[in-house]
Amino acid sequence: MKHLHRALLLASALSGLAPAVAHADPAACANVRVGQPPWGDIAVTNALTDTVLNAIGYNTQPQTLAVPVIYQGLKDGQVDLFQGNWMPAQSAFRAKYQGGYEVLTTNLTGAKFTLAVPDYVATAGVHSIADLGKFAVKFGSKIYGIEPGAPANKNISAIIGDSAYQLSGWQLVASSEAGMLSQVQRAEAAHQWIVFLAWEPHPMNVRFHITYLSGGDKYFGPDYGAATVYTLGRPGLAAQCPNLVRFISQVRFDVDTENALLAPVAEGKAEVEPEARSYLAGHPQLLAAWLKGVTTLDGQPALPAAEAALKSN
Structure with a gap:
């Protein structure tokens, strides 16, 4: 699958964003507050990420907020992650809040x-x-x-x-x-x-x-x-929660996958969370790439925990 191959290459190229050896995060990293504008595409990408994080011991807390409020929340430490930084459309916000966020990874190209x-x-x-x-x-x-x-x-x-x-x-x-x-x-x-x-x-x-x-x-x-979408974190997140950020830095999406996942949700034929679980369960190689070198919150290998959680749902 060409998109999976590209995801694997990108994950390898950007692996320098996180430590080479994963260690368990402190308990303070357990609750992950995720900024979520009321957009269908972000609902899907967040559902995919949340499904994996919850499976490996984190507790994601989606917060439906307008984009300006998310940037202010990142700066103030009230929001931990934002997977919807569309560029160049949000260039003004990036400039205004410079220093109030960390760029963790590129999660989508070709938008x-x-x-x-x-x-x-x-x-x-x-x-x-x-x-x-x-x-x-x-x-x-x-x-x-x-x-x-x-x-x-x-x-x-x-x-x-x-x-x-x-x-x-x-x-x-x-x-x-x-x-x-x-x-x-x-x-x-x-x-x-x-x-x-x-x-x-x-x-x-x-x-x-x-x-x-x-x-x-x-x-x-x-x-x-033409747009590129980035994942942002609050200042200090990478230093405080390196295992969490290692996972986030390896998460990639592609246009075809998002369109395919979004269509049944938008048509009322599926709920976003079950659709995300089903997709991840059906793409074990992608899950493995995302979780390479990642542990659960308590320090165990993440991939077996995630696979077990997906099978139990």
């Missing part, structure tokens, strides 16, 4: 993040963000985004305010991820025009027929907002 339209809108002539202004009436002069305060919404507001795009009078409609996608679903069912924030991995890429728009390089980055 993308920019504005999109249904395929039938693209067929009608909308291929770039620069095309939107010509069809203001059809779009209702609205761009649909996610929760208020999200970095992507700030980029959308900046696009609306940029005279080069000729979007004077347009409005950002901020909503939850679920609310935005409900609007997309209604629009697609009625064959109405809509432009919205889109990203991959996400089940929207399977659920809807969408076209990503070019022309957003200034705000979302080149290649349709």
Whole structure:
């Protein structure tokens, strides 16, 4: 499996982020507070990580928080881990909170993040963000985004305010991820025009027929907002909890896997935690790569403990 091979290579290349010999973490590392924005993709990646950590003796505590609150929580020591640092979209937060977090690893490459339209809108002539202004009436002069305060919404507001795009009078409609996608679903069912924030991995890429728009390089980055996702930790986490960070530094995801896991969850056909357990149980080589050199919280080999826990569920 090419993604597994890539994961193994990356794990080997980045193994220098953690000690070569694993030792049990102190009891103070047992409770792991995980920042989780209300995004479907992060719910899946956190479920995979949480499943393994809980199996090897840690107690994960997911906290559903907005991105700015997560960064402040990392700085203040109230959040331990954040697996959703999308770059370059969160560059401003990385700069603002410099020194208030540790970059632990790259957990995903090949992602993308920019504005999109249904395929039938693209067929009608909308291929770039620069095309939107010509069809203001059809779009209702609205761009649909996610929760208020999200970095992507700030980029959308900046696009609306940029005279080069000729979007004077347009409005950002901020909503939850679920609310935005409900609007997309209604629009697609009625064959109405809509432009919205889109990203991959996400089940929207399977659920809807969408076209990503070019022309957003200034705000979302080149290649349709090509993104890399990092895992951040609170300051001092690597020194205090080296075994935990060794595991986290070896965790890799890929776009195809996340899309596949997200689709049944989004369609209501599966719950995220059982789906994560099932996936891990069916991919023993991936689990072994993630747990190479890792112990349980009490110092025992982690892989046998994790395998036993997955079999018992």
